[in-house]
Amino acid sequence: MPYIIAPSRPLIAALAPPRSVRGSRHERLPAAAIPVDQMPENSTLRRPFIVAAIMGAMAMIAIEATIVSTAMPQIAGQLGDLHLYSWVFSAFLLAQTAMTVAFGKLADLYGRRPILLIGIAIFLAGSLLCGLAWSMPSLIAFRLIQGVGAGAIQPVALTVVGDMYTVEERAKVQGYLASVWGISSVVGPLAGGLIIQHLSWAWIFWINIPIGILAAVGFVVFLNEDIAREKRSIDVLGAFLFAVSVAALMVALTEVGSSTSVVVSALAVSIATGVLFVVQERRVRDPMMDIALWLRRAIATANLVTLLSGMTVIGLTTFLPMYVQGVLGQSPLVAGFALTAMVLGWPIGATVAAKNFKRFGLRPILLFGAALLPIGASAFLFLGPGMSPLIAGFGSLVMGFGMGFLTNAAIVIVQSSVGWSERGAATSSNIFARNLGSTLGATALGAVFNLSLAHGGGGALPASLDKIQALLEQPGAIAADPQTQTALDHSLNLTFWAMFAVAALTFALALLVPKAQAAAATVRVPETAAAVPEAVPTPEA
Template identity: 60%
Template sequence: MPALPTTRRPLVIAAVMASMFMVAIEATIVSTAMPQIVGDLGGLALYSWVFSSFLLTQTAATVVFGKLSDVYGRKPVMLAGIAVFLVGSLLCGFARSMPAMIAFRLLQGVGAGAIQPIALTIVGDLYSAQERGRIQGFLASVWATSAVLGPLAGGFIIEHASWAWIFWLNIPVGLLAATGFATFLHEGVTRAERRIDAAGAALFTVAIGALMVALTEAGSSDSWGAMTAACVALVGATLFVLQERLAPEPVIAFSVWSRRPIAASNGCSLLAGMALIGLTTFLPMYVQGVLGQTPLVAGLALTVMVLGWPIGATLAARTLTRFGLRPILLTGSLLLPLGASVLLTLGPGSAPVTAGLASLVMGFGMGLLSTAALVLIQEIVPWSQRGSATASNVFSRNLGSTLGATLFGAVLNHGLARAGTGVHADQLQHLLASGGGAGLTEIRATLQQALHLTFWAMFGIAAAAVLLALLVPHVPLGRARETPAE
């Protein structure tokens, strides 16, 4: 049997960073262009679905592609994911109606559902936990850079070119990433006959897709649509569980997902994702609507979270061998309620720097927690299950974001209703757009009370994440390097 070419790890990591950059920058750069896109295509009522459709298929596809990478290897599935993402990006640029844009964003999300978990799995394959400190720093910097460059690049493109280039910008980056994987990543995957649980994959996609639709529509005027989607999700989930118990090669191996370290780590990641989406959604609203600051100041208060995350991730990866996985995960989880508690001290006269401090602490804690949880999960499974295990963690965080957005939105609406002042959405929009004013004092006070209640809910979710982190057992580093790469 001829020897495999040697995998060139630095060049593979460059391809990983390029592929992750496409997914990471997608949210911020598209947000910048959406006013122009809606102006050209119309369909303002479908505005939120341009984002929800992408997240829907990304979340649903994550677990399926993780399983496929365990069967067929990382490279072919990653290349397929990049191809789907680029086709979706190309079509988005040619969209001539809002329904077409949403359909093409669904396709983009499928590709993203392959890219994100498999990129992290490739890193786990090629590097031991002891080697991963420097690499995690590189990967974390991708998300921080995309958060800064996204709005700048989006604004520049909108000003000097068509909004279609917002999507077409992915094509050269994706082609470079695909070339890197095809040329420099070599795997010795055993081509054994293994049946793919196609029925399980379809049922899982339907169940999670319907759940995402139900969560997205929850609280909207279309309550009938949300209830219908919830029923579809329940039926799909029931059939999926029955199918997985019978399938010889299940999409989700319950014996793996139910293992205490994986279940506790994923549960902690889910709650942390919920807390963080609450921060990113409602902190800018508080800084603008209650503190009366400009959108720039509100953006800066949130940006320090994006800076704290990669710093925490890099520090966690570099100190894994010194302190161990469990202590770092616990420390990260404790920082989440600590940062949320700072939000509870905010009042109409608070300085924006206080809000920024809370954002920084929570971002730093999330960096510690997410890195430790991912490495822990990858350390306790063999190569043949590492793709599925990694995807389970990414899936948990994504699902947590959706659950959190729905939960905290409901808490905010409850807080506004409980205030009993008859404040309407258009009045809040006017407050945020105007930056304040003497005639808006009552509205600002009502918003402050509602957001304070939301911060309490965020604190409770973050505290629950600590309880789950306490259930994570000690997992030693130094698993055998059984990967077929090289």
């Protein structure tokens, strides 16, 4: 399931208050900015074209998961090495998560446009190579390259939106961005099926190339940043250590239950490089990750809420289809519709949330979304054999609404708490939290499911996962095996209880998110602030 995470300017560039105005009326503002009424008209006219380019770039990432999953059985059949199947997906997420933070920092140092163009170029190179893959290991290697590109595109594209629009202006834009994920989740499987049926599977990846080129042209033509750059060093060693530490952690989480030796080795590498990373960040003058930034209350709490919500959603997308098919005895199509309810609710919730930022405030919107997660998750606690899949669809829809409200408010809270020169790093921290939450959720909830299936309980006997997988491939087969159906029902019910607990914890942590001041982009910059040497786009950009 995609995450909603969220031109040359009207860039409403934010500038942190200087030390000389501490204690003045400017100190309480989350970020000072160029006044909206001083921005040239022609730059405002550019914004729709930049948003269109952002939507094109985001669409490449959004459609990737669904279109590839549809075609993977045929691809694996041709390339072989079926045991590496899951790594085609894990490699992409691993590289994307590991590189997100580094590219967010680079966007703050060198501007948004060059990093976006680099990200698109890397992603398209990976897409081209994926279509030329001759084996499963080569495909996995090229998917890593794709993931690196995605790690640049997603956080920086959302940062541009935060630069261009005030909180009050984001309703339509956030709705457009949210719709990209919703449409992609529907179009992806359809396009994947058509391509596999009529063309070579290579076009599953090559379809990105014209979209990426058009997006890049849009950024080159319309996103014109005039950055006053400072000579600043790049913490290459810090970026490398962080990427290795995160990648090793992702490997360990992915391999839990498969290979103990790999898990232990990967965890050792992750811890060792993580310690070296912390030492490096404390030593250098301009660290890759500003730990103080990550520990600010608004950013730390919003990111923790985002991480837990990611764990909740991955549980729903992973286990709901299995329950609808295996326990309720419905077809894969019905299971897909039950999950699609969340996909539809998410962009609708995001759009409604953005339209009400000014009316209710960011924190109440976040709390409302967080409250909807356990409410929606509670519907799955009462599911049982013979019940209507509409109950599952309703719970899925409510959770989709909740995620739309929560993720939209969280990213705006994070972006509004910093100035222009830190917005890339802050935005990437939120997206990193989402991706890490997905991996942690898949591991933790998967462990609950596997352990309960292996040990039975609640009147259910232990069951073989291999047997369940075989029966799921035959419509109605599990319903004809009451013992297996009971075991699956019991295991998934415990998994849903774990998912509900994570959703409830999400709401509890949301209560700790401080009240945000959202109207930073409309205030005037004091004269003293204008003299602060910072990489800020000029008004005429």
